[in-house]
Amino acid sequence: MIDFRKFKIGMRTIKTGLAVSISMFIATLLNLKSPIFVGIGAIMAMQSSVSESFNAGVNRMLGTIVGACVGLIFSFIFPQNFIFLGIGIIIVIHIHYIFDWKKSLTLSAIVFLAIFLNSETARITYAINRIIDTFIGVAVAVLINYFVFTPNNKTNLLLSLKQVYNNTKLMVYDFIRGRDVSLIDLKSQMDLIRDSNLKLKEDMDLTSHKTANTELINIILSIMDDIYLEIKYIAKLQKESTISKENLALLRKLSMQIKQDDSDEIKDLDIVYNFHLNNILNNLIKSEDLLEKIMIDLDVSPQNRS
Known part of the structure; x- marks a missing residue:
């Protein structure tokens, strides 16, 4: 017999879709150049409870800042050097393990890569924009989890x-x-x-x-x-x-x-x-x-x- 309950769409799934839609809409209004980071932030911050969502959001922001800072330093000192790209990734991962931010490691590594491989001259502005992108996605996810069908x-x-x-x-x-x-x-x-x-x-x-x-x-x-x-x-x-x-x-x-x-x-x-x-x-x-x-x-x- 088919268990139709497994086809039921969970509230967290619905709220994740809603968070991505709203955050991407905001990214469009603000004319952000890399809205994908807004969407990633929203997806990764949506959790099963308000506190988990808030903690995940804080961790994602810290991870983004770490990835942006390390990426910025390496892009200035060793631009387009793939050996130091690998060393930078190792440093980012190690920082996350030291502070037990393992859940934000993936996003941090993505931000590091995006900044390190960026060919734009305004690297600092680019790094700041990536942090803003992530913040918007995280903030939208936390607010939706708080106000829309709060987990009972x-x-x-x-x-x-x-x-x-x-x-x-x-x-x-x-x-x-x-x-x-x-x-x-x-x-x-x-x-x-x-x-x-x-x-x-x-x-x-x-x-x-x-x-x-x-x-x-x-x-x-x-x-x-x-x-x-x-x-x-x-x-x-x-x-x-x-x-x-x-x-x-x-x-x-x-x-x-x-x-x-x-x-x-x-x-x-x-x-x-x-x-x-x-x-x-x-x-x-x-x-x-x-x-x-x-x-x-x-x-x-x-x-x-x-």
Whole structure:
């Protein structure tokens, strides 16, 4: 069966096309001689979030300035010398690695080549124009990402966090019933949430939107870490353990129904098992309460909370 969802055009794709169109229109109005650099700047600055777009824009501008400056120096001292052209490229690349500007390396190298190979006498003016070209493209991309269909990273993050919670809850339920569970998948999901939470914090710092309580999200992730470690520990114990009445009550509170004979006695090893299980269940309840609080504070729609 054909999955038609892969044919859907993403919002980032649409905004990239819009950014290129607007930036090229501006380049035409300003009668810029190399509008291609305007388009390249717009394409490379468009990212999945406002903060990423802003950071990418800053990095692209720094990369352009580096490429322009190195290209300008080499074009004055070693004009049209292809050996020093290669040396210049090496220097540009090395500067980017030193300052960890790897994502702007390609654009910087292109700007260096354009300036070094330029035969015009007004090299300084040409270099300045390349910086202006890139700035226009970058500025348009950042503004469009900010004002046009701003990425809703807040809701997406919280829905992902809710999904991780549900997966963790299901994993605990499966584990109690003696089924095999994958802790690796849980850890991977939590790492993705951490990255998204950092991105959300950067977005909220950059925009004037309501500030998300990213600290609460970090607390939930910390609780999930504790659950992960507790499951990892009791996984080494025997799977068939008698659950205490206190933990059975907590399971019912979490809508987990476990059938167990009331006559089953708690053995020594069961005490250790129930200690860790109690920590897991209380942490699940705590996570659920915190998650609900965050969603209410950030006005997430009720249908997205379930």
